[in-house]
Amino acid sequence: MATAYAAAVQELIDCLGRLPGVGPKSAQRIAYHLLKVDATEANRLARAITEVKDKVGFCTACFNIAEGELCMVCADTRRDAHVLCVVEEPRDVVAIERTREFKGRYHVLQGAIDHLQGVGPDQLRVRELVRRVGTDEVTEVILCTNPNLEGEATALYLSRLLGDVPGLTVSRIASGLPVGGDLEYADELTLGRALEGRRVVESENKEH
Amino acid sequence: MSLYRDVAIVLRTHKFGEADRVVVLLTRQRGKVRAVAKGVRRTGSKFGSRLEPGSHVQVQLHEGRGELDLVTQAETIEPHHRTRQDLQRLARAAALLEAVEQFAQDREPTPRVFDMLAGGLRTIEERDPAMITAAFYLKLLAREGVAPQLDGCIDCGGTGTPLSWAVEAGGVRCGGCGGGRAVSDAALSVARAVLNGGLNAVLDLPEDATTHEVEALAVSALEAHVERRMRALRVASAG
Ligand SMILES: [Zn+2]
Ligand SMILES: [Zn+2]
Numbered sequence: 482m483a484t485a486y487a488a489a490v491q492e493l494i495d496c497l498g499r500l501p502g503v504g505p506k507s508a509q510r511i512a513y514h515l516l517k518v519d520a521t522e523a524n525r526l527a528r529a530i531t532e533v534k535d536k537v538g539f540c541t542a543c544f545n546i547a548e549g550e551l552c553m554v555c556a557d558t559r560r561d562a563h564v565l566c567v568v569e570e571p572r573d574v575v576a577i578e579r580t581r582e583f584k585g586r587y588h589v590l591q592g593a594i595d596h597l598q599g600v601g602p603d604q605l606r607v608r609e610l611v612r613r614v615g616t617d618e619v620t621e622v623i624l625c626t627n628p629n630l631e632g633e634a635t636a637l638y639l640s641r642l643l644g645d646v647p648g649l650t651v652s653r654i655a656s657g658l659p660v661g662g663d664l665e666y667a668d669e670l671t672l673g674r675a676l677e678g679r680r681v682v683e684s685e686n687k688e689h
Numbered sequence: 690m691s692l693y694r695d696v697a698i699v700l701r702t703h704k705f706g707e708a709d710r711v712v713v714l715l716t717r718q719r720g721k722v723r724a725v726a727k728g729v730r731r732t733g734s735k736f737g738s739r740l741e742p743g744s745h746v747q748v749q750l751h752e753g754r755g756e757l758d759l760v761t762q763a764e765t766i767e768p769h770h771r772t773r774q775d776l777q778r779l780a781r782a783a784a785l786l787e788a789v790e791q792f793a794q795d796r797e798p799t800p801r802v803f804d805m806l807a808g809g810l811r812t813i814e815e816r817d818p819a820m821i822t823a824a825f826y827l828k829l830l831a832r833e834g835v836a837p838q839l840d841g842c843i844d845c846g847g848t849g850t851p852l853s854w855a856v857e858a859g860g861v862r863c864g865g866c867g868g869g870r871a872v873s874d875a876a877l878s879v880a881r882a883v884l885n886g887g888l889n890a891v892l893d894l895p896e897d898a899t900t901h902e903v904e905a906l907a908v909s910a911l912e913a914h915v916e917r918r919m920r921a922l923r924v925a926s927a928g
Contacts, residue, residue: 502706596783597701597742599920628732630741634779641776659733668737669765670773 490516542613544589544606546571554578554586561585564621567610567639569593569632577625585621588613593631594638602638610639614646621650628656691752695719696766698806699744700790704730712740712760714748715789715806720797724750724758739763743772743782745807756795767807769814778813783921784822785809788829791915802832812892819896820879822922823907827883830910835859837910839881842866852877856909876902 486494490512498508515523539545540552547553554560554574564585568574574587590605613619624639626632636653643651657675658667667675697714700721705711708730714722729736739746740763749762772778789806793799809825812818830836838860841848845866852861853869861877862869880903882891894900908919 502704594924596780596921596924597787599924601924603925629738630743630773630779633773634776637774637776662733666735668739669768670738670770673770 539589539591543587544591544609545574545587552587562618564623565610565613565619566623566625568625569627569635573625573627585623590626590635593626593635595631596634602642605635607639607642611642614643614649617648620648621652624651624653628654692749692761693719693752694747694749696803697722697746697748698786698803698810699740699742699746700786700793701742702726702740710740711757713790715793715799715803716748717800717803718798720799721790721793721795722750722758723756723795724748724753724760726760726763736760736763739765742786743769743810745769745810767811767814769810772810772814775817778817780921780924781817781822782810782813783924784919785813785825787919787921788826788911788915791917792829792833802829805829805832816892818892818894819900820883820891820894820903823880823900823904824883824888824891826907826911827880828888830907830914831884833914835914836884837861837880837906839877839884850874854906854909856913859910859913872906873899873902875899876906879903880906 493515494505494508494512497503497511498505500508503511515526537546537548540547540555541550542555543552545552545554547555561584564583565588566577566583566585567588567590568577569590569592571589574589577583577587588606588610590607590610592600592605594600594602594605614622622639622643624636626635626639640651640653643649655674655678656671657678658664658671664672695716695718697716699712700715701713702710705725708728710726710729712724712726712729714724716722726736726740728734729740738744740760744763744765745767747762747764747766748760751759751761753759769782772782785806789802793802805825805828809821813821818824827836841861842852842863842865843855843858843860844862847863847865849863849865851864852872852874853864853867854872855862855869858869861872876899879891879894879899882888883903904922908922912919
């Protein structure tokens with residue numbers, strides 16, 4: 482089957498097929514699309530890939546995506562260096578930045594603990610995190626890994642690892658009900674967490 | 690397209706497309722089934738945490754044309770709250786899932802293995818015995834008819850000491866025949882107890898050098914059978 486295509490096309494299909502979320506059928510479809518579009522369009526894509534690989538790497542401080550030594554957040558001196566938000570991937574930084582709620586800096590683990598895939602702390606940027614936390618500048622760490630099995634395992638591990646560092650506050654982002662949904666559709670775990678994390682509501686009419 | 694319901698345990702998942710996952714399920718009636726859970730990675734997904742590795746659920750699926758079915762509903766049967774909050778339990782639960790995934794065949798019903806797995810995960814949730822993984826692996830091998838031979842020498846049947854563990858031969862060798870890894874009498878008698886009806890007593894054993902030895906023996910026997918390294922227990926997160 483693999484020999485049905487010219488070698489160059491097969492190579493393209495193979496490369497595309499290794500991309501995340503692209504199966505063999507999609508890889509074929511994209512390859513044919515690229516064969517059909519005019520050369521300027523295809524070259525633009527090729528150039529974009531080359532340029533990204535040339536110019537963009539990982540921030541030497543937090544392992545976010547960076548053009549140059551430091552990422553935009555680490556390079557920004559107005560950001561609070563006392564607070565670190567620990568996330569799994571650079572795209573999580575983008576998501577949190579969109580909230581405009583967070584003024585501190587990040588630490589990107591580049592993955593999560595995953596027993597079934599054999600991914601442990603040694604394969605993540607954990608050692609680098611410990612080193613950063615060891616400087617007296619950092620006083621608070623917010624564990625912002627995904628609220629799924631792997632993200633929680635990672636948060637569990639890090640909270641134990643960092644829990645005894647003197648003068649350091651470690652917190653985990655709250656997990657609760659998604660805004661805009663109906664209670665009856667929430668799964669048991671989410672609903673349970675939401676109940677655990679309930680807060681007192683202050684009545685405006687309450688006498689003080 | 691036909692719709693079916695079954696009880697299932699999620700063995701593994703992987704990302705698929707934008708916000709979906711492929712979940713590999715061990716269903717009780719149909720064996721191993723791969724299915725797409727649409728939108729499961731969105732925070733507001735109706736599936737929530739119900740389709741993560743180890744989840745024991747009642748599912749409704751649409752039979753697909755290809756090898757992937759489609760999950761249309763999932764309800765929790767047994768929650769594993771403590772397991773989720775404990776790295777040691779998580780590692781052991783993953784070790785069970787990983788082994789079963791190697792043994793189970795696509796769409797070949799193995800209700801006994803399903804029940805074993807459900808029981809194993811429940812035991813981890815309730816009391817997390819040190820010997821759970823080793824016992825589970827030995828039982829799984831026995832169920833496949835490939836339990837290691839631990840009573841007498843695999844070559845001559847003799848019991849002359851010291852017995853050693855010859856993983857490639859699938860059993861122990863006597864002192865006379867020789868060849869294999871040193872193994873203590875204590876570890877051998879625990880492993881024999883697992884295979885000969887002494888499971889409950891074994892699960893009460895506290896973690897010590899002997900249980901570690903039995904675990905190493907069971908893992909090596911399983912790995913030799915499936916010809917693959919088990920990953921879950923090698924992740925150094927619980928230590
Ligand atoms: Zn940075
Ligand atoms: Zn012999």
